[in-house]
Amino acid sequence: SAAEKGGYDYFMLKEIAEQPKAVADTLLGRIDGAGSLTLDEVRIPANVLREVDKVVIVACGTAFHAGLIAKYAIEHWTRVPCEVELASEFRYRDPILDQQTLVVAISQSGETMDTLMALRHAREQGAKVLAICNTNGSTIPRESDAVLYTHAGPEVAVASTKAFLTQLVACYLVALYLGQVRGTKYADEIRAVVRDLASISGAVERVLETMEPVRELARSLAGKNTVLFLGRHVGYPVALEGALKLKELAYMHAEGFAAGELKHGPIALIEDDLPVVVVVPSPRGRSVLHDKIVSNIQEIRARGARTIVVAEEGDDAVVPYADHLIRVPVTPTLLQPLVATVPLQVFACELATARGNEVDQPRNLAKSVTVE
Numbered sequence: 013s014a015a016e017k018g019g020y021d022y023f024m025l026k027e028i029a030e031q032p033k034a035v036a037d038t039l040l041g042r043i044d045g046a047g048s049l050t051l052d053e054v055r056i057p058a059n060v061l062r063e064v065d066k067v068v069i070v071a072c073g074t075a076f077h078a079g080l081i082a083k084y085a086i087e088h089w090t091r092v093p094c095e096v097e098l099a100s101e102f103r104y105r106d107p108i109l110d111q112q113t114l115v116v117a118i119s120q121s122g123e124t125m126d127t128l129m130a131l132r133h134a135r136e137q138g139a140k141v142l143a144i145c146n147t148n149g150s151t152i153p154r155e156s157d158a159v160l161y162t163h164a165g166p167e168v169a170v171a172s173t174k175a176f177l178t179q180l181v182a183c184y185l186v187a188l189y190l191g192q193v194r195g196t197k198y199a200d201e202i203r204a205v206v207r208d209l210a211s212i213s214g215a216v217e218r219v220l221e222t223m224e225p226v227r228e229l230a231r232s233l234a235g236k237n238t239v240l241f242l243g244r245h246v247g248y249p250v251a252l253e254g255a256l257k258l259k260e261l262a263y264m265h266a267e268g269f270a271a272g273e274l275k276h277g278p279i280a281l282i283e284d285d286l287p288v289v290v291v292v293p294s295p296r297g298r299s300v301l302h303d304k305i306v307s308n309i310q311e312i313r314a315r316g317a318r319t320i321v322v323a324e325e326g327d328d329a330v331v332p333y334a335d336h337l338i339r340v341p342v343t344p345t346l347l348q349p350l351v352a353t354v355p356l357q358v359f360a361c362e363l364a365t366a367r368g369n370e371v372d373q374p375r376n377l378a379k380s381v382t383v384e
């Protein structure tokens with residue numbers, strides 16, 4: 013009913029709008045004023061976490077994209093190798109697991125069969141399993157050693173939005189916590205990022221306030237067949253998620269690529285007026301990557317692409333090559349997905365509407381896939 017949708021036309025719009033709160037709620041009570049984390053729910057003892065020599069993330073769909081981003085954070089802040097695997101592929105290849113492996117199972121619903129089977133397999137091999145889940149008392153957290161709940165509230169639209177952002181927050185918390193417990197050389201950076209996380213909900217809010225041009229752009233592209241997405245570093249999984257949203261909602265051919273792979277194939281797809289969304293990393297910090305992606309934008313534009321550039325406020329280098337420019341607030345490099353994903357959600361939702369598609373219940377898809 014209209015009341016359930018809180019005045020929005022679709023649950024998806026409501027859930028996109030709820031993201032600042034969902035992010036804040038997921039941080040609530042987990043960070044203290046001094047920049048330390050208290051994750052009491054993670055009932056895996058500190059001495060066990062200190063012995064962990066490998067992290068393996070398993071998930072499906074949008075949750076898998078959260079896992080891909082988590083890998084960058086976990087490896088950077090903990091120096092522990094991290095693999096991310098589609099749950100449906102995981103147990104069939106006889107993965108290497110033992111008591112020193114920490115498996116992180118990410119699932120909004122807590123009922124996805126492939127993810128459940130993957131974690132059962134991991135526990136049988138002696139690995140510890142930490143679930144990141146949005147649904148209290150669901151099967152995946154019940155069968156895990158510990159659970160860190162995302163506090164997104166119920167997500168009704170089939171295409172995941174606010175659950176994804178809170179999965180990212182939970183992944184950052186796990187990465188930072190592991191770093192804190194293991195006392196890595198990144199202690200100062202960890203404390204600084206914990207403080208930055210506290211202001212991230214406001215940054216998401218600011219993105220939401222500037223979405224009208226994105227909606228307008230989406231409407232103008234309703235007749236297109238293909239949209240490509242490019243990103244690097246944590247922007248690469250953001251590109252994958254942007255493409256997934258467009259497939260799910262707009263039923264368009266959409267693909268995400270690592271920008272560095274452009275010359276190994278994808279550039280052959282570029283033709284006149286093909287929309288290409290490029291997620292640009294911050295010019296600060298890893299500026300080498302920034303400069304490389306700016307040349308990618310030049311390369312595709314020279315071949316006729318219509319460039320839709322998602323870039324940080326104040327990043328002037330991209331301006332001459334952006335046919336459309338979407339600004340996101342300045343964030344630490346690893347946290348950028350929290351702001352950069354939001355315009356891509358809005359873009360896909362508006363395109364679906366413009367194409368006359370059912371936004372909350374896309375054809376052929378289910379909110380939770382409880383069969384293999």
Ligand code: G6P
Pocket residue numbers: 072073074075118119120121122123124127170171172377378379380381
């Ligand atoms: C389905 C949904 C996706 C979701 C995926 C994993 O395919 O349509 O939106 O990302 O399942 O779901 P989970 O509940 O495990 O996060």
